[in-house]
Structure formats: C-alpha cells, structure tokens
Amino acid sequence: MDGVHDLGGKQGHGPIDVHEPVEPFHSEWEARAWALSKSIGGGAPDITIDWWRHVRETTIPVDYLTRPYLDSWLETDMVTLVDSNLCTVEELATGKSATPAATKAISISVADAIAMNRASATDFSRPFESKPKFVAGNQVIAHQNTSPGHTRLPGYVRGRTGKIYEHHGAHLFPDSVAKGIDKAEHLYTVAFAARDLWSESQNSTDVIFLDLWESYLDSR
Template sequence: MNSIHDMGGMHGFGPIVVEVDEPVFHEEWEGRAYALSIGWFPASQYKEWGGFRHNLEKIPPKDYLNMSYYERWFFVNEQKAMQLGLVTEEELNNGNADPNYLMPQLEPHPDSSLGSGRLDLEINAKFENGGVVRAKEINGRAHNRLPRYVRGKTGTIISDNGIYALQDTNEKDEQPYDDPQHVYTVRFSSEELWGNASHGNDFIYLDLWESYLEFA
C-alpha cells in the first residue's frame, strides 16, 4: 500500500541523530513489547511477517510518525488482540483477564512462522543474471514489498536468490498469498532513480519478487 512506511527518497526528516552507547532496550516496556510480538506470534493468527507488516503500514501516517518503533509494534499487537476478541478493551484497562469473558477458542495459525519463507521447489526462472528488467507499477491497498521509488524504473538482475513465498497480502484477510516465486537482486543506478539528484557512482540494490518485474 502507498503510505508513510515507504520512505525511500523522501525529504524533510532532518539529520540522522545518533545516540552514543545506546542500550538494546531503553526501557523495560520496549523489551517486553518486542518479546511479546515474538512470543504470541502463533496465537496472533499471523501467518508470516507480511500480515504484521501490513498492519504497521495501516497505522495512519500522522500516528506512524508520532510513534517510536516499539510503540508501533505494540500498538498493532494490542489492536490485533482486540480485533481477534482474545482480549477486551476493558480487560486491558483493568490490567487483568475477566473470568466472565469467553474469548474465542482460536487454534494457532497452522502455518504460522517467523522463519524463512524460502521454499524448496523447482520453478523455472523468468529472468537471468544480466537481464534488464523494469519494476511494475503496483499500487493496490494490500501489502507488498515494492517501494514506490523503484516502480516503473529499469535495473539489472545481478542474482537469483531462490524461491520464496510472496509476502503480499490480500487486504481483507491480511494473510500472505504465498505464490512461491523467484526473488532477484536488482541493481538500479542512482541516475535512473533520482535523475537530477543522483550521483553517477551510486547504485541501489533491491530484492524483488519475480511478479514485481517485467522485461524492459
């Protein structure tokens, strides 16, 4: 979907601020929020990262920018838990489970995995190394991993990384479509992507699923 998460090439965010000797987690809640995301993943009904990322992307832009990284993670988990009916707003406000509330008995998603989406399949590759490709214009509201800044742009395949499940979601059910296909690393010149703002010796590499690409 076309939203604020797709930041590549944007202006206006100012300098990069580096915190010296930064701790892994600044406060205890950050560690718990992070661990909760990992710990409840099977119960969350997410199948893979795609659905989780889609929910991050659906945070309204003004809120997305006002939240820190772990606030976003926590926020989508909290919303998802309520949407699934596993917890109620009242329970969260009280800080304890309500023994009189009957939550739906949801089995963990059968294919839930935080692991690799790589698949051991034999599928013919459409493109080969050195091939010149163009990234398609894909502007649906569902989740994809094709940044706006390369759509319509031409690059060169430099490697075929094997077969992976597509992470794109159907917006309705937030689950990836799967649709196994080759994922290629594509090299784009700064000149192609950024024109007047480019540098002749800069190159940008993206890993793109086959269905994002067409022959140029």
C-alpha cells in the first residue's frame, strides 16, 4: 500500500539500531505474542499472507508508527479472527470464549512446535505456460504506479532503472492474492545501484537486490 506503511528508503525516522541484543525478544510479552501468532497461523485459516499484510497496512498511521512490532502483529491477527467470525471483539477484550471450543486443546513440546513450524512452509511457485518477458542482464524500469491495495513494489525504486539478475519462474502475485484472486506472474530478482536511488549515495558501489513481479517492470 502506498502511504506511511511503506517505510523503505524514507528519511526522518532516525538511525537504525544495528546493535540489538542477541536475545530474540526484548521482553516476555513479545515471546508470547510470537507464539500466539504462530499458533493461529498468523491469523484466520481462511486468509492469505497477502491479505494479512493488507489488513496490517490499514492501521492508522500514528498507530502503525508507534505500536511495537509484535504488538502490531497481534492486532492484525485479532482483526482477521473477528473478520472471519472465529471470535468476537468482546471475547478478545475479556479473554474468555463465549462459544464452544472447535477442537480439543493439545499439549506439545517445544521441539515438536519447532518441527511443525518448519514443516508448514508454503510453496508459492506455480506452473506457468507463457514465457518470461525478461532474461538476466535486461535493463528494466520499475513502474511509477501507485496502489490502493497491497503491493510488494517499494516506493523508492519506482521510476528507477535496474537490471534483471535472476528469473525464478512464476509465483503467486501478492497484489492479486490480497484481493482473493489466485493469479501467478513471473518473478525476478532485480539489481538496483544505490547511487541510482539516493542522491547522497553517488559515490557508493552498493547494490540493492529486490524480488519483483513482471507487471511491476517495463523494458528500459
């Protein structure tokens, strides 16, 4: 989505702290938030990851920018659960279910939980009959189009020239899947020179690699 939720390449938010502690969570509630999110699969079972991201991107800007990261995750999970009629706002507010349990609760070990999480990875690749529009080495330019919904095309590369680094076959197209449309497109890794993206990087040799779908790109 275009707006405050697309923070990539934006200025004015201060330096990024690259000296985070080695512990995976800052406090106990974050660990519990992570566990809750993973235990319900990141939201209601009838939604896709792209719809989940779209829901998160509808958070009002001041809330999105000030709410802790994993707290924002939980907020999104809860919205999708209510939207899918799996629970009510009242149940979430009280922490007590007002409906019979759908299944019997089970107890599993941490090792089993980790194994289940690893086994739950989703393959988003799809067979595709049409040939890719681009091959490695082609010069491309990213679209400048804005998007009223979810998109994986960050604002800082729009209208900028890059080079196809690799083709990955066809994968589900997030912009469509977020709307419930099962559509696939060719997916590429595109290399952008940092000096072509930000004026203060004119002497930089850094390169940014982004995975972008075919409809995001035009021939240069």
